[in-house]
Amino acid sequence: MPSTSPSRRSISRALSALALLGVTAGGVTACSDDDSATGHSASSSASSPASASAVAHTDKAELHMIDNDGHRLAFYVTKGHGPTIVLDSGGGEDASYWKDLAPKLHSATGATVITYDRAGMGKSDAVPGAWQVKSAVSDLTTGLRQLGVTNDVTLVSHSQAGEIATYFAEENPRMLSGAVLLDASLPPLYTDEEIARINAASQPQVDAAKNDPDKPANRQLIAIAESYVPMHKAYHRATWPSTVPATVIVSEKTPFDGSPEDAQRWRETAATFVKQGPDRTLITAKGSSHDIPKDRPTLILKEIESMVDAQH
16 A cells, blocks of 8 residues: 655556546546647546536437346437447546547548436436446346347447447457557556555545445546455456457547556556457557547547448
8 A cells, every 4th residue: 555655656647547447537637749639638528527428429328227237228329320339438437538539430431329327427327336347248238138239330439438349349259340449548557466456556546436335437436446356357368359340549648647557557458458359440649648549539530430331
């Protein structure tokens, strides 16, 4: 555990670790470059109480409330034709995170675009207790099936959503035509040593979150921390199906911008994941923080379009 007077290095690592524990708010900020659409920080939607009302991506988006295992989830559907693109935001974010990108994807591809609020975020009901990735996978699977989506899905997953994507792909490989993983949390990272480092470094933020547990981002952080160690020990053994193509886009700065050692491990994890199976491509988002969708929207749009086109 960190000492009561942590070094500047350990503080930086702790802040960065928030992204891996599921909350980008406070730990990651967007950098400004020519490709940036807004320059907003990653905390903008997570910290705003009005974020749920900002979810309507376009006038065409329809809200569907889906029941699963005793709670309701908000799915937002912009109807199109042919394939379906599902956008899954990182921890601490709701569907409004994609409000700028979703309409552009719909316009560029003509595909149906779906975003959703994970349990406890946006308009979706909170689920008490420790966060369980398999429950999150069940929420996504149930939502898509109730919406009539059973195949030809391109899944786009940012940060913590990479864990949901991995288990979803394991359980539903025939539903997916491909995936674009945006600085995603991937299985090779989670050695026992790295789990311990992240868990210990993040404890001050978890303790601070307990002072305001009703805030959605804090509630999620606390829930994830409760199950973090055993859940990630299991995740280290998860595998991505060889039948599902994946484009992995890693940020240049990574969630660990304050810790060169951990940042290098993050980049090596992305490279290892790509080498572990066929039809996987690695791209580095130059100049980007962990908040790639905000920093490099043009790159993300291009790669999602490429993935959709390659499968049709």
